[in-house]
Amino acid sequence: MPDSPNPTEPRCVEIDLSAIDPAVTEDDERDFLRINDFSLTPEQIQRIVAPARVYPRQEYVLAAHWHPEHVPMELLRQRINALYPNRVDELIIPTQHNVLMEYDGCQGVEVDCYSSGFNRKVQLLIHFKGLDLERADVLQSMLRHTHRYRASQLFEYLDALAEPAFEDRRQKAAGRTNAEEELVTFVRLQAAKIKSLILTHEADLPDDVYKNKLVRNYLDALRSRFGDRLINRAQVYAKAVKDLVKEEFSLSYFYRASEVIEEARALGAGIVIPHPEQFWPILLADYDVDGIEVWNPQSQLYTEFLINVVNRRNRMGWHGKRPILIFMGDDCHMSEKTRPMTEQDPDKAAREIGLQPAWHDFSIRKSLIINGMSRRKIIDEYRTRLAG
Structure with a gap:
């Protein structure tokens, strides 16, 4: 390589x-x-459905920030089954950039938008359970505009x-x-x-x-x-x-974050702020969100600090009876695994759907335990919110 x-x-x-x-x-x-040929060869298909490493001890799979790209969902289902053969519960929602996609009745998207208060681009993860697409025509138009502009x-x-x-x-x-x-x-x-x-x-x-x-x-x-x-x-x-x-790059053609949140909330969406380490001011905006991503392969330096930020907000009751949830994002881009081995980015190729090693880091686990957070609890609570 x-x-x-x-x-x-x-x-x-x-x-x-x-x-x-x-x-x-x-x-x-x-x-x-x-x-730019997105058809998959037998060798590529085998590489997708038979991962080189599996995780038989991981019982809970929370994947709310990952990108299927051009890989079919049925192949991704086979990969997930192989990765976590002994899982007992899961919440898996794809979040393609500015394109709404579905997996097992859940829909998701990662949206580029504009924070006018801080004059910078931010991103939001938007998740649904059983979204009625006929009701979502405005949101889908917003996503198409954003996708074309991006x-x-x-x-x-x-x-x-x-x-x-x-x-x-x-x-x-x-x-x-x-x-x-x-x-x-x-x-x-x-x-x-x-x-x-x-x-x-x-x-x-x-x-x-x-x-x-x-x-x-x-x-x-x-x-x-x-x-x-x-x-x-x-x-x-x-x-x-x-x-x-x-x-x-001009930000004026993106929708404002508040506009995206308002439209998504009207459709019953859950909303998570991804990798805030890359745009700290969003933590000050007090947006109407369900969760904050405290760890991501691109954002690993301040995980414990972000956990404490979330917990402090929850103790102060800023968000009423619905506390902010802690998320971690694998940010897996599946197209990386279909590229020739000599052309892969090793760091990106190592990412897996639902694999977030920080949940098992002893220092981070200590902070999570003290504040009563776990993957199982996040899955239960977020699934309840998405169900309305």
Whole structure:
């Protein structure tokens, strides 16, 4: 497996730009179509339904923050059965980004929205039990708008990598990552090809293609042609450009968090704030939510602190008779497991639906026990709330 991108690698990477055809080649098209082919091979299906590691001692499975992506639910059911063969209870709700999906009568979605009080993007996990989709036409329209707008960031990202008007962003990212001009040019050529390939094949591309990770996946597909060292450096630089795009991406077209909460609550939703460590101010907003995620593979530093925040709020009675619940999110993205092993991100590939090791951490368990929290109790209480 290739080394992870490392900005401390030597700055100079030998690139023969004269050998790179600026036009789309057959190899480019082959790689593009491969990474965007969401049909599953027998080998991929076997990898999904037969996980390399199982957890026979886990009796309760709470999975309220995970992403099926293009993997069929029936295959995911087989995986869950294999992962937790001795479970006695479960609450499993998928939360695709801005797309409502269902598993065993429960529907869920992770929504991008805008916190006007803090002028920044936030996310909300919204969960339902037996949602009547005919009543949810407004919410579904909101989600479609958000999904399309969020997807538009990919084109802004590609423009920032390739178009003359965004030279300032490229130079700023190059400065942050110590990228030489030849590397910037190499990535510019590849981004232009991605954009051209999208336009050529857009009639046949699935909606799930239009995400920023398309750039990462396409660059990874070039490893066999250009080598790990060059692609690792390219990934570091491209991510820096992506971060700049996200920093400057307009928030005005997202729905306000309060609007999303109001519409979801009218339909009987449960609402959880995911990985608040990434946007601390949301903890001060006192939104009408059922729970706060205190642990996530991307947010692990302040779990005990967040548990204490939740417990202090509950003791003070801020939320009346419905205390805030403690959640942990596995944030599993199933598409990572379908990628070739040499192109997988090891950290993301290791995530599993319903697997949150922090529940078993001795220090964290101590805080949970003192405050009467457990997976079993959260499952029981949240299921009751979703049932109305």
